[in-house]
Amino acid sequence: MSGQVLSVFSAVLRKDLRRELRSREIFISSFLFSVILLMVIFYASKTSGVQLEAMSSGALWLCILFSGTIGLNRTHQSEMVNGCYRALILAPVEGGWLYLAKVCSNALLLIVMELLLLPLLVLFYHTDIGKNSGALLAALVLGTLAFTAVGTLVVVITANTRMKDVLFPVVQLPLVVPTLIAGVNATEAALQGKTADNWLQFLVAVNVVFLAAGFLLYDFLLEE
Amino acid sequence: MSMKNTIHFVVLFAVMQMALVWALYIAPPDALQGHVQRIFYFHLGSIWPGFLAFFYVLYGSIRYLISRDLIWDRKSLVSGEIGLVFCSIVLTTGPVWAKPTWGVYWAWDARLTSTLVLWLVFFAYVNLREYIDDDSKRPRISAVLGIVGALMVPFVYMSTRIFETQHPKPVVMGDAESGIRHPDMNIALYLSLFAFTLLYIYLWRQGVKQMLTEDRLKKLRAQLLRLEGH
Amino acid sequence: MTLSIRFHELSKQFGETIALWRVSEAIEPGDRISILGHNGAGKSTLLHMLATLSKPSSGELTFSLAGETCDDVKKLRDHLSFLSHEPMLYPDLTALENLRFINRLYQRNLSEDALRELLDKVGMSDFGDRLFRTCSRGMQQRLSLARALLPQPKLLFLDEPFSGLDRGGVERMKALFADDQMSWVLVTHHLRLGYELANRFWILHRGRLLHSLQKRDLTYEAYIKLCEGSSMEASA
Numbered sequence: 001m002s003g004q005v006l007s008v009f010s011a012v013l014r015k016d017l018r019r020e021l022r023s024r025e026i027f028i029s030s031f032l033f034s035v036i037l038l039m040v041i042f043y044a045s046k047t048s049g050v051q052l053e054a055m056s057s058g059a060l061w062l063c064i065l066f067s068g069t070i071g072l073n074r075t076h077q078s079e080m081v082n083g084c085y086r087a088l089i090l091a092p093v094e095g096g097w098l099y100l101a102k103v104c105s106n107a108l109l110l111i112v113m114e115l116l117l118l119p120l121l122v123l124f125y126h127t128d129i130g131k132n133s134g135a136l137l138a139a140l141v142l143g144t145l146a147f148t149a150v151g152t153l154v155v156v157i158t159a160n161t162r163m164k165d166v167l168f169p170v171v172q173l174p175l176v177v178p179t180l181i182a183g184v185n186a187t188e189a190a191l192q193g194k195t196a197d198n199w200l201q202f203l204v205a206v207n208v209v210f211l212a213a214g215f216l217l218y219d220f221l222l223e224e
Numbered sequence: 225m226s227m228k229n230t231i232h233f234v235v236l237f238a239v240m241q242m243a244l245v246w247a248l249y250i251a252p253p254d255a256l257q258g259h260v261q262r263i264f265y266f267h268l269g270s271i272w273p274g275f276l277a278f279f280y281v282l283y284g285s286i287r288y289l290i291s292r293d294l295i296w297d298r299k300s301l302v303s304g305e306i307g308l309v310f311c312s313i314v315l316t317t318g319p320v321w322a323k324p325t326w327g328v329y330w331a332w333d334a335r336l337t338s339t340l341v342l343w344l345v346f347f348a349y350v351n352l353r354e355y356i357d358d359d360s361k362r363p364r365i366s367a368v369l370g371i372v373g374a375l376m377v378p379f380v381y382m383s384t385r386i387f388e389t390q391h392p393k394p395v396v397m398g399d400a401e402s403g404i405r406h407p408d409m410n411i412a413l414y415l416s417l418f419a420f421t422l423l424y425i426y427l428w429r430q431g432v433k434q435m436l437t438e439d440r441l442k443k444l445r446a447q448l449l450r451l452e453g454h
Numbered sequence: 455m456t457l458s459i460r461f462h463e464l465s466k467q468f469g470e471t472i473a474l475w476r477v478s479e480a481i482e483p484g485d486r487i488s489i490l491g492h493n494g495a496g497k498s499t500l501l502h503m504l505a506t507l508s509k510p511s512s513g514e515l516t517f518s519l520a521g522e523t524c525d526d527v528k529k530l531r532d533h534l535s536f537l538s539h540e541p542m543l544y545p546d547l548t549a550l551e552n553l554r555f556i557n558r559l560y561q562r563n564l565s566e567d568a569l570r571e572l573l574d575k576v577g578m579s580d581f582g583d584r585l586f587r588t589c590s591r592g593m594q595q596r597l598s599l600a601r602a603l604l605p606q607p608k609l610l611f612l613d614e615p616f617s618g619l620d621r622g623g624v625e626r627m628k629a630l631f632a633d634d635q636m637s638w639v640l641v642t643h644h645l646r647l648g649y650e651l652a653n654r655f656w657i658l659h660r661g662r663l664l665h666s667l668q669k670r671d672l673t674y675e676a677y678i679k680l681c682e683g684s685s686m687e688a689s690a
Contacts, residue, residue: 004561011558019546083540091559092532160365161355174344175376178383217368224508358468360511
């Protein structure tokens with residue numbers, strides 16, 4: 001049984017990654033969007049006199065939030081093309097494993113994008129990202145996983161409605177406020193060379209609760 | 225109106241009047257804030273049923289997904305709607321109280337932020353179903369969102385609290401709870417909590433009844449149309 | 455293992471509109487059923503419910519596996535397959551990659567050769583490494599057929615499977631549907647094909663099941679008359 005589960009999990013994961021590597025549509029759009037965001041955030045907050053370095057963790061998380069939202073929406077849309085999602089519904093597969101595979105592929109793509117954004121932070125915001133890279137990586141990985149754990153569920157919820165493109169961000173963003181707060185603070189601490197244990201623990205707790213909830217709930221979304 | 229409802233209504237009415245008298249007249253004014261602080265009894269009184277409503281949404285949604293019995297969907301929906309109303313009351317009484325005490329209508333205080341998020345989540349839960357056309361799908365999708373939303377609420381509160389412990393508190397912030405010292409203040413608080421809880425239960429029962437009647441009406445209308453050959 | 459479906463007083467409502475009203479029938483092994491009716495008669499709605507894609511608003515829908523009632527949807531889906539006018543294949547993967555994915559999703563463990571053989575069956579053996587999105591409509595439909603047949607289903611649901619196919623494609627599809635191992639339920643506006651291939655007919659009208667007939671009780675002329683009686687536009 002466990003071998004079968006693993007085979008389905010890896011099949012979905014590999015399919016998602018291969019598709020994205022080939023089309024690069026999500027990656028390019030969300031990465032470019034993030035670059036633009038970094039510039040916009042700078043000009044929008046320039047007058048307040050905040051130091052550039054102090055802004056970088058907030059700016060990074062805004063990029064993750066917004067381009068992550070765009071990316072999740074796009075991945076699900078490409079799943080709807082040709083009725084592919086229907087094929088997933090009709091497959092004799094446990095929804096929970098489908099969900100975990102999707103969370104993994106979504107989170108992986110987002111984390112790769114974040115790693116590419118870090119040099120840009122150094123360039124644009126003069127951030128020193130090397131002070132505590134272990135803690136920084138932990139904050140980004142845990143935060144991104146928490147974001148996608150919720151988002152992968154919500155995108156299917158709103159996909160069942162008439163106004164999916166509008167509703168997804170409206171429903172998703174309030175739900176990721178705790179993740180945002182924890183992510184920004186953990187990243188901020190890491191950039192200052194510290195480790196914010198309480199925030200990392202908080203993110204672990206969010207991950208545990210929502211990955212478990214998604215695992216159990218995803219089957220209920222696999223109906224038309 | 226049934227006997228049970230009448231009794232419920234009478235008790236609710238009496239407790240409400242008592243709460244009003246205690247909160248506005250018998251309880252002494254706050255030492256620092258004066259009479260403005262009296263709004264606190266209604267402020268806290270409404271957030272409590274708001275929470276209650278949210279936990280009921282969690283409970284009802286789980287029950288629905290397990291049993292697929294529409295009554296649980298109706299029960300949680302009504303609870304969500306009432307919760308949204310109470311949350312709106314908190315968000316309006318909050319700034320009214322904040323202006324004279326803190327000097328501003330809005331501060332990014334933990335309670336305010338988390339209540340705003342709570343309101344947004346409630347709003348999404350109650351309104352999402354308007355955009356789902358298929359009747360058989362609507363309760364299922366809403367239930368999943370209800371569970372996800374309700375699970376997030378504790379994290380919202382935790383995150384805003386941890387956030388504040390790391391930052392100095394605003395100087396203008398007078399902590400309300402520390403102001404509750406007089407026994408009459410306690411009585412006023414408990415009375416209003418009790419009144420609002422009764423109000424929540426009363427509204428919820430009426431709402432569920434109304435929903436079920438509406439469902440029945442729809443069913444009968446469909447049957448009638450069938451009989452007439454449409 | 456045999457698979458049969460019974461349904462009793464099955465209804466489906468979308469808001470105030472009734473798509474299907476108290477339909478009762480059964481599908482037994484060996485049945486090849488053509489569902490007929492004009493647009494909006496409830497054909498696709500019925501097909502979707504039988505394929506476990508959506509749930510009925512009311513009524514009973516019972517699946518039996520090897521003579522025993524089965525409530526486990528996952529288990530049932532292992533024996534069902536669905537072919538519609540939507541190909542259900544990923545545009546950015548090649549034909550073979552798509553089939554490999556389905557192979558692993560259904561845990562069929564077919565070898566690479568078996569997959570190529572399957573492509574050959576639908577006349578697409580030369581296009582295995584072609585990106586699905588660059589295939590023409592008819593080729594996509596052939597690949598979709600290969601996808602539907604890959605799990606070797608006991609029961610196949612067909613929703614307008616001939617759309618976009620050329621004559622050769624239709625011939626291949628006909629040959630594959632003649633396989634005795636498989637039962638199927640077909641929804642199509644191709645009246646002639648619907649008659650030729652099936653051995654049973656359900657005629658729906660405004661969400662009700664008007665007639666359920668065996669082929670031996672129905673000549674082609676009578677069949678056409680019935681279809682026109684339910685005010686259906688004859689095509690082909």
